[in-house]
Amino acid sequence: MRGYGLFRRCRFLLGGLATGMFAAAPGAAHASEDALLARGAYLARAADCVACHTRPGGPVFGGGYGIQSPMGVIYSSNITPSIRYGIGRWSEAGFARAVREGLSSDGRHLYPAMPYDSYSGLTDRDIHALYIYMRQGVAAVEQPVGAETRLRFPYNFRGLMGVWNWLFLDRTRFAPRPAETERAARGRYLVETIAHCGTCHTPRNFMMAAKRGKALSGARVGGWFAPDIAAGRNGPLASWRDEEIDAYLRNGHVRDRAVAAGPMGEAVEHSLRYLTDDDLAAITYYLRLIDRSGSGAIPVEPRRKTISGEREYGFSSAGSEAVLAMARRERAANPGPYADRRDYRSVAGGAALYRAACASCHQLDGSGTQDDYYPALRESTILRGGKPDNLVMTILAGVHRNGADGLAAMPAFRQDLSDAQIVAIVRFLSRTFGGREMAVDSAQVAALRRLDTADFAAQALPSGSRALNTRPERP
Numbered sequence: 001m002r003g004y005g006l007f008r009r010c011r012f013l014l015g016g017l018a019t020g021m022f023a024a025a026p027g028a029a030h031a032s033e034d035a036l037l038a039r040g041a042y043l044a045r046a047a048d049c050v051a052c053h054t055r056p057g058g059p060v061f062g063g064g065y066g067i068q069s070p071m072g073v074i075y076s077s078n079i080t081p082s083i084r085y086g087i088g089r090w091s092e093a094g095f096a097r098a099v100r101e102g103l104s105s106d107g108r109h110l111y112p113a114m115p116y117d118s119y120s121g122l123t124d125r126d127i128h129a130l131y132i133y134m135r136q137g138v139a140a141v142e143q144p145v146g147a148e149t150r151l152r153f154p155y156n157f158r159g160l161m162g163v164w165n166w167l168f169l170d171r172t173r174f175a176p177r178p179a180e181t182e183r184a185a186r187g188r189y190l191v192e193t194i195a196h197c198g199t200c201h202t203p204r205n206f207m208m209a210a211k212r213g214k215a216l217s218g219a220r221v222g223g224w225f226a227p228d229i230a231a232g233r234n235g236p237l238a239s240w241r242d243e244e245i246d247a248y249l250r251n252g253h254v255r256d257r258a259v260a261a262g263p264m265g266e267a268v269e270h271s272l273r274y275l276t277d278d279d280l281a282a283i284t285y286y287l288r289l290i291d292r293s294g295s296g297a298i299p300v301e302p303r304r305k306t307i308s309g310e311r312e313y314g315f316s317s318a319g320s321e322a323v324l325a326m327a328r329r330e331r332a333a334n335p336g337p338y339a340d341r342r343d344y345r346s347v348a349g350g351a352a353l354y355r356a357a358c359a360s361c362h363q364l365d366g367s368g369t370q371d372d373y374y375p376a377l378r379e380s381t382i383l384r385g386g387k388p389d390n391l392v393m394t395i396l397a398g399v400h401r402n403g404a405d406g407l408a409a410m411p412a413f414r415q416d417l418s419d420a421q422i423v424a425i426v427r428f429l430s431r432t433f434g435g436r437e438m439a440v441d442s443a444q445v446a447a448l449r450r451l452d453t454a455d456f457a458a459q460a461l462p463s464g465s466r467a468l469n470t471r472p473e474r475p
Contacts, residue, residue, distance in 0.1 A: 036128075036129055036132050036133075037132060037133055037136060037137045039126075039129040039133075040129040040130050040131070040132050040133025040134070040137060041133050041137055042274075043126055043129055043130050043133070043194065044130060044133055044134070045270070045271055045274045045275075046190065046194045046195055046271060046274075046275060046279070047119070047130075047194050047195070047196070047271070048195070048196075048266075048267055048270050048271035049061070049079070050270050050271075051065075051266045051267065051269075051270040051271065052065050052067060052076045052113075052114075053065065053076045053077070053078075053079050055076075059080075059139075059141045059143070060080075060138070060139070060141075061078070061079050061080045061086075061134075061138055061141065062078050062080060062141035062143065062145065063075070063076045063077045063078040063079065063141075063145035064076065064078075064145040064146045064147060066147065067113045067222070068221075068222030068223065068451055069111075069113055069208070069222070070208070071111070071151045071152065071155040071208070072149075072150065072151040072152055072155065073147075073149070074111050074113040074149045074151070075145060075146075075147045075148060075149050076113075076114075076145070077145060078141055078143075078144070078145050079134060079138075080134075080138050080139065080140045080141040081134065081135050081136075081138060081140045082140040082141055082142050083140075084142065085141065085142060085143060085144055085145075086140060086141065087105070087134065087135075088135075088140065089105070090105045091105075092127070092128065092131045095127070095130075095131045095134070096124075096127045096131070098110065098116070099116060099119050099122065099127065099130070100116060100119055100120045100121075100122055100127070100171070101116060101120065101165065101169065101171070102114060102116040102117075102161065102165060102169070108158055109158040109159065109160075109161030109162060109165075110161070111149070111151075111155075111158075111161065112161075112164070112208055112209075115196040115199040116169075117168065117169055117170070117209070117210065118192065118193055118196035118198060118199055119193065119194075119196065120169060120170060120171055120172070120173075120193075121170075121172065121173055121174040121189070121192065121193035122173070122174070122193060122194070123173055123174055124173070126194075164207060164208075164209065167207075167209070168207070168209035168210075174188075174189050174192075174193055183281070183282050183285050184282075184285060184286060184289060186278075186279065186282040187282035187283050187284075187285045187286025187287070187289075188286050190275075190279060190282060190283050190286070191216075191283055191286050191287070192215075195267075195271065195272070195283070197216060197229065198210055198215055198216055200219065200221045200226035200263060200264075201216045201217070201218060201219060201226045201227070201228070201229055202214060202215050202216055202217065202219055203217065203218065203219040204219060215290075216228065216229050216230060216290060217230070220389065221263055222262075222263070222451050223262075223389065223393050223448045223451030223452060224261075224262040224263055224264075224389060224390055224393050225385075225387050225389040225390055226263070226264070227381070227385065228292070229287060229290075230287065230290035230291070230292045231245060231284065231287035231288045231290065232287070232288050232289055232290045232291040232292065233291045233292065233293050234291070234292040234293050235287075235290060235291070235292045236292075236381075237287060238292075240254075240257065242281070242284050242288075244257060245283075245284045245287065246277075246280045246281065246284055248260070249268065249272045249273075249275070249280050249283065249284075250268075250272065250273050250275075250280060250403065250404045250405075251268070251273070251403035251404050251405045252264075252265060252268035252269070252273075252401045252403040252408060253372055253375055253403065253408065254372075255368075255370075255372045255375070255376060256376055256378070256379040256380070257379075257380070257381060258380065258381045258382065259375045259380065259382065259399070259408070260401060260403075261390065261393070261394045261397070261398075261399045261401065262390070262393055262394070262397060265399060265400070265401035266401075268401055268402075268403050269401050269402045269403070273402070273403050273404040317364075317365045317367075318365075319364065319365025319366065319367070320363070320364035320365045322365075322432075323351055323354065323355065323359070323364045323365065323432070324355070324364065326349075326351035326428075326432075327349065327351040327352045327354075327355045329351075330348075330349025330350075330351055330352045331349070331352060333349075334348065334349070338352075344356065345418060345421070347421070348420065348421065348424055349424060349428075350424035350425050350426075350427055350428025350429070351428055351432075353417075353421055353424055353425050353428070354425055354428055354429065357413065357416075357417070357425070358425070361374040361410070362374055362375070362376070362377050365378075366378045366429075366432070366433040373408070375408075377429060377433045378433045379433075380433070380434075382394070383429055383430050383433050383434030383438075384434045384435065384436075386436075386438070387438075388426050388430075388438045388439075388440040388444065389448060391426050391429065391430070391438070392422060392426060392440070392444070392445055392448045393448055393451075393452060394410070395413050395417065395422050395425065395426070396412065396413060396414045396422070396448065396449060396452045397412050397414065397452050398410045398411050398412030398413070414449070414452055419442040419445040419446050419449065420442050422445045423440055423441060423442055423445055426438055426440050426445075427440065
């Protein structure tokens with residue numbers, strides 16, 4: 001009886017322990033699932049999936065975004081778990097092939113506007129997390145994407161992408177290199193694979209493959225120029241402090257340095273501002289390792305100007321007086337267009353146009369405001385880089401960017417300024433605030449205007465709107 005009682009007590013204890021173990025299992029399982037979904041959501045943010053797979057004003061991940069390319073406009077697909085219109089029937093293996101090898105579940109080749117040549121390095125663990133998130137953490141969009149991709153000959157033959165993959169696709173999965181530090185490896189994985197920085201910042205050959213030996217050295221993308229982002233010796237970012245690079249990635253602007261617009265503005269808004277401090281630091285660390293010693297490039301250190309007050313407007317500075325004097329001389333030389341204030345389209349002087357369209361925010365002397373809500377134009381890399389592309393595109397498309405520190409907005413002037421007027425403003429800005437007049441003409445502006453689309457972050461103003469009379473509201 002005594003032995004039997006001991007057996008009963010042991011059985012009770014073991015049974016209670018087992019019950020407790022199994023009772024705790026669902027909670028642990030849920031925690032594991034939540035962690036996996038959170039990891040997948042973070043990776044989707046870091047990979048900036050939403051920027052290309054969501055058209056402006058459309059449902060998240062519902063596709064239909066038009067991506068400008070030399071081959072034509074490529075429209076993104078619906079990647080929600082919709083069975084009819086999305087990836088609801090895809091297996092994880094099929095998802096992995098599409099993301100890393102550019103092969104859809106139905107066997108169609110994807111165009112490299114989908115950066116699978118960068119995503120090819122994604123680890124199996126991260127592919128699994130992304131797949132689970134896209135299947136379980138995203139709402140299904142039950143509608144077609146609308147516009148279809150129709151490229152010109154011979155790019156309309158998707159089968160050619162099989163040859164492209166054979167020639168250019170590196171299927172090597174990411175792994176840390178021998179003697180590579182943990183931070184360097186993480187930075188390389190983020191820059192080269194997850195954040196796919198090379199998709200914009202690495203020049204392409206005539207077959208739209210990344211040029212070997214030119215990684216991150218700068219390239220034209222849909223009318224914009226994505227600059228060289230090397231921060232090592234002789235790199236364009238060599239003079240930037242680490243905290244400035246981190247702040248630019250997080251907020252989209254650094255005073256006297258640069259302002260993110262166009263595709264980079266989208267990357268900040270949809271992706272980079274959500275990265276952890278450690279990941280931003282890892283990106284900066286990796287960019288520091290890129291050495292441009294043999295390129296002959298010399299980084300330019302900005303001449304910093306201290307401005308007192310949070311948001312002051314200087315109408316009596318020497319720079320302001322100089323701009324006003326230039327505007328008066330332009331008016332005296334050609335007074336006709338100024339007789340009717342409604343006829344601003346006939347105004348041709350760069351200083352006069354700057355005074356009317358830009359100075360209310362950027363100030364007459366181009367100093368902006370100290371808090372950088374209205375950014376300074378003096379010392380800005382957009383004026384000192386030598387290429388007019390980004391300045392022209394910013395004037396055409398404007399800026400609408402949410403960074404970690406809030407909204408930045410500039411109206412689009414595509415409906416309000418002629419090609420000749422934009423040329424006049426670009427020449428004035430680069431000469432007055434950049435130190436050297438940019439070479440630009442109306443034909444260049446017209447060509448860039450054709451690449452300007454409402455699919456970029458800054459939306460087109462309605463026809464007939466008067467952007468000259470509008471100012472963005474502070475959030």
